[in-house]
Amino acid sequence: MTSTQTSRRGLATFGVLWLGQLVSILGSGLTSFALGIWVYEQTGSVTQFATMTLCAVAPIVLLSPVAGVAVDRWDRKWVMLASDTLAALSTLSLLVLYTGGNLRLWHVYLGVCVTAVAESFQEPAFMAASTVLVPERHLGRASGMVQLAQAAGRTLAPPLAGLLLMHHGLSTVMTLDLAGFGIAVVTTLLVRVPRPTRSAQGEQQARKGLGSNLTFGLRYIFQRPGLLGLLAYFSIVNLTLGLAEILVTPLVLKAFNPTLLGQVLACSGVGMLVGSAVMTVWGGPKRRLTGIVGAGILYGVSLTLAGLQPSLPLIAAAAFFLTFFNAPIASCSQALWQSLVPADLQGRVFSARMALAWFSTPVAYLIGGPLADHVFEPAMLAGGALAPVFGGLLGSGPGRGLALMLVLMGLLAVIAAIGVSLYRPTRALESPAPDPSPRAVSPV
Numbered sequence: 001m002t003s004t005q006t007s008r009r010g011l012a013t014f015g016v017l018w019l020g021q022l023v024s025i026l027g028s029g030l031t032s033f034a035l036g037i038w039v040y041e042q043t044g045s046v047t048q049f050a051t052m053t054l055c056a057v058a059p060i061v062l063l064s065p066v067a068g069v070a071v072d073r074w075d076r077k078w079v080m081l082a083s084d085t086l087a088a089l090s091t092l093s094l095l096v097l098y099t100g101g102n103l104r105l106w107h108v109y110l111g112v113c114v115t116a117v118a119e120s121f122q123e124p125a126f127m128a129a130s131t132v133l134v135p136e137r138h139l140g141r142a143s144g145m146v147q148l149a150q151a152a153g154r155t156l157a158p159p160l161a162g163l164l165l166m167h168h169g170l171s172t173v174m175t176l177d178l179a180g181f182g183i184a185v186v187t188t189l190l191v192r193v194p195r196p197t198r199s200a201q202g203e204q205q206a207r208k209g210l211g212s213n214l215t216f217g218l219r220y221i222f223q224r225p226g227l228l229g230l231l232a233y234f235s236i237v238n239l240t241l242g243l244a245e246i247l248v249t250p251l252v253l254k255a256f257n258p259t260l261l262g263q264v265l266a267c268s269g270v271g272m273l274v275g276s277a278v279m280t281v282w283g284g285p286k287r288r289l290t291g292i293v294g295a296g297i298l299y300g301v302s303l304t305l306a307g308l309q310p311s312l313p314l315i316a317a318a319a320f321f322l323t324f325f326n327a328p329i330a331s332c333s334q335a336l337w338q339s340l341v342p343a344d345l346q347g348r349v350f351s352a353r354m355a356l357a358w359f360s361t362p363v364a365y366l367i368g369g370p371l372a373d374h375v376f377e378p379a380m381l382a383g384g385a386l387a388p389v390f391g392g393l394l395g396s397g398p399g400r401g402l403a404l405m406l407v408l409m410g411l412l413a414v415i416a417a418i419g420v421s422l423y424r425p426t427r428a429l430e431s432p433a434p435d436p437s438p439r440a441v442s443p444v
Contacts, residue, residue, distance in 0.1 A: 013191045014133040014142060020187025021126060022149040024084060027180025028115070029157025031091055032056070034165055034173040035108055042105065055109050057362060059116040064355035065214040067121045071347025072202075072213075076129040077193040081185060083122035088181035090114040095174040124354065128346040129193045131338045139335035140288065144279025146334070147327050151276045155269030196343030205345075217352025220345065225425035227340070230292075231353060233420040234333065235360040237296065237326075240409040242364025244303060244322065247372065247402050248315075254399035255310040264316050271320035275327030284332045287430055288339075289421070291332035296417030299325040304410030307394065307403035340429060368405075376401030 039052050071079055094111045097103040127146070134142040164173050205216055221227050248268075252261045284291045302325060306318035341349045379386035380394070380401035387396040394403050420426050 011134060011138060013193075014130055014145075016187050017126070017129065017133070017191050017193075018142075018145050018149065020184035021146075022152065023180045024184035025149050025153040025180075026157055027177035028087070029153035030161040030164065030173045031177040032112075033158045033161040034170050035094075035112070037162075037165060038170055039105065039108055048105065052109060052112055054362075055112040056116050057358060059113050060120040061355045061358055063117060063120040064124075064351035065217065065348075067124055068217050068348035068351030069210070069213045070121060071125045071128055071351070072344060073347075075193070075195070076125045076347075077188060077191070079121055079125040080129070080188050083118040083125065084181050084184045084188070087115045087118040087122075088178055088185075090118070091174050091177050091181070095171060095178070098174070099171050120351070124347050124350040127334065127338070127350055128196075128343065131343050131346055132194050132196050136339055138283060139338050140284035140291075140331055141280055141282070143331035143334040143338075144276055144281075144283065144327070147331050148273070148276035148280050151269070151272035151323075151327070155273055196346075198344045199342040202342060202344040213348065216345075217348035217350075218356075220341075220349050221352055221356070226423075226427075226429040227337075229420055229423045229426040230333065230336070230429070231356055233292075233296070233416050233426075234357055236416040237299070237329065237413060238357055239360040239364050240300075240303060240413045241322075241326065242361040243368045243409050244306070244406065246365060246368045247405055248306065248319065250372070251307075251399055251402040251406070252312075252315060254402070256312055260312055264312070264319050267316040268319040268323050271323035272327060274320075275324035276331075279327050279331040284328060284335065288332040288336040289427065289430055291328050292336070293417050293421040295325045295328040295332070296420075297414050299329060300410045300413030300415075300417060302410070303413055304407050307406030307410070310395070310399065310403070336429065372402055372405060376405050380404055 036052060039048055090111045094103065094107060097107050130142050130146070131139075161173055164176070205213055221231060248264065249261060252264050285294075299322060302318050302321035306315050306322065308314065337350070337353065338346070376386070377398070378384055378401070380390065380396055380403075381387065381398070382396050384396070384401075386401075386404065390404055391400070394400050394407065
């Protein structure tokens with residue numbers, strides 16, 4: 001078999017696997033959105049709704065070391081199958097309880113936690129599997145496809161779930177989710193995921209105990225300043241993106257109405273879809289750090305534009321480009337990590353990376369509200385401490401404190417992108433290395 005034929009076969013196999021995950025992500029997005037509405041309708045409490053969100057995130061952060069070891073030691077195909085099956089059983093249990101009239105709030109919390117446990121294993125297994133299936137030159141394109149699937153879940157699932165809830169009810173939503181899991185299981189069963197060849201470092205870790213392997217991913221990252229610098233940059237990006245998510249809604253509502261807010265959020269969703277589609281077709285620049293930095297600067301500029309004036313077209317355009325440029329940042333980063341980390345170590349390293357990357361998002365959720373309500377909003381009212389300094393540029397009054405926060409977050413993102421481009425260990429990540437490719441796999 002020629003290298004071209006092998007390349008096409010690997011891409012085709014990844015395409016089948018990706019299609020199943022796309023359907024599964026859409027189904028999970030439907031259920032997640034619908035359960036959130038059910039929780040809020042039952043309790044009327046934002047705190048209870050936020051607790052459900054916490055249940056969806058905490059297990060991923062806590063279990064990532066264990067998941068990483070499992071992904072590297074076990075067959076990644078069967079890890080994905082087991083994860084999808086566990087998530088499907090969780091949804092099935094909630095469906096049975098709901099149709100029987102016995103669904104309670106704690107059932108939802110437990111079900112969401114179980115699904116998050118499954119996701120903590122499934123995502124690193126899928127990304128590590130794609131590394132051994134996709135030729136290195138197509139890693140950016142494959143990462144774009146993954147981003148496209150996630151964008152479709154975030155963009156299409158909420159409105160579709162709302163329509164299904166209105167006309168057919170929660171049971172129909174969860175039934176469709178189960179069908180999505182079924183398709184994911186079938187497509188995964190159809191493909192063959194080769195085992196990666198064990199690297200020298202992998203051989204050493206295989207002889208060590210569980211404790212060493214649980215902390216291996218963190219040690220691997222912290223021992224490599226270039227990767228650590230890249231991860232620090234993404235922590236800043238995730239912090240700014242998390243703050244943008246909680247600031248844009250009140251910013252728009254203070255100047256406009258809920259209908260116009262929906263249009264702004266729709267622009268954000270379309271930007272994510274278009275950006276991911278572009279990366280799927282293009283694959284990104286040859287030097288992936290160039291794509292990360294270039295898109296990162298434009299992402300920061302977009303975030304700054306969102307706060308400059310209370311203009312709906314400006315805010316909508318900023319929302320579009322904010323998520324549009326986030327797609328190449330994420331895709332180029334994923335491809336870079338896949339090309340640098342030996343394939344047999346990626347489960348542990350990617351799980352640690354995921355936990356560290358997710359950490360800044362809940363931090364943004366925790367600090368964003370208090371900073372807006374008690375610091376920036378009062379300071380940007382007429383007579384406030386910051387109004388004389390920034391009022392000439394941004395204006396003063398309700399909502400302009402939120403705008404100032406967005407501008408500052410945009411500037412922080414631009415500075416971080418420039419900083420990571422100047423950090424020598426990170427710049428050196430794409431320098432030619434004498435080591436053989438870490439992506440070598442066992443003969444098929």
